[in-house]
Amino acid sequence: ILEILEFPDPRLRTKAKPVTDFGEELQQQIDDMFETMYAAPGIGLAATQVNIHKQFFVIDVSEDKSEPLVFINPEIVEKRGVEEMEEGCLSFPGVYAKVQRANEIVVKALDRHGKPFEIDTGELLAVCIQHENDHIEGKLFVDYLSPLKRNRIRKMLEKQQKQQQ
Numbered sequence: 083i084l085e086i087l088e089f090p091d092p093r094l095r096t097k098a099k100p101v102t103d104f105g106e107e108l109q110q111q112i113d114d115m116f117e118t119m120y121a122a123p124g125i126g127l128a129a130t131q132v133n134i135h136k137q138f139f140v141i142d143v144s145e146d147k148s149e150p151l152v153f154i155n156p157e158i159v160e161k162r163g164v165e166e167m168e169e170g171c172l173s174f175p176g177v178y179a180k181v182q183r184a185n186e187i188v189v190k191a192l193d194r195h196g197k198p199f200e201i202d203t204g205e206l207l208a209v210c211i212q213h214e215n216d217h218i219e220g221k222l223f224v225d226y227l228s229p230l231k232r233n234r235i236r237k238m239l240e241k242q243q244k245q246q247q
């Protein structure tokens with residue numbers, strides 16, 4: 083289980099680098115991220131959140147952990163429509179906020195063996211891909227909120243973190 087960075091940790095703002103080596107280290111990191119995501123529990127987890135600054139994330143929106151997906155060096159090549167969803171984030175325990183995102187997207191990425199693939203998807207999977215893709219760009223869902231709301235969330239989490247020290 084990997085430790086998940088919590089806002090306002092500045093490392094969450096790091097821009098991840100493209101993956102070039104698909105060897106053992108990456109394979110182990112992918113397995114560790116799935117284990118961490120399922121344990122959270124969550125339906126997505128980006129490498130940035132566990133302080134690995136490489137461009138990849140894992141997702142599984144299935145009910146029974148049956149559809150693990152790995153997106154490496156992802157590129158969202160098309161966005162259509164708009165939908166609003168109440169989002170959570172493993173880096174913001176207990177924080178939920180409405181975010182508007184495209185409701186249909188086309189994504190190009192590499193799988194864990196470096197093989198290119200493309201998917202055209204919508205609904206929860208599309209929202210999750212956009213949420214995770216933001217993470218590897220150092221963008222967080224609170225960036226879509228007003229500065230007032232973002233500061234309130236920061237103060238609340240800093241208070242929570244002080245109590246845990």
Ligand SMILES: O=C(O)C[C@@H](Cc1ccccc1)[C@H](O)SCc1ccccc1
Nearest residue numbers: 124125126127169170171172173210213
């Ligand atoms: O990146 C993360 O922190 C994991 C996120 C992924 C996510 C956020 C918003 C909307 C969809 C996915 C969540 O912690 S996973 C928890 C969750 C579970 C069911 C539905 C929405 C979020």
Ligand SMILES: [Zn+2]
Nearest residue numbers: 170171172173
């Ligand atoms: Zn998140």
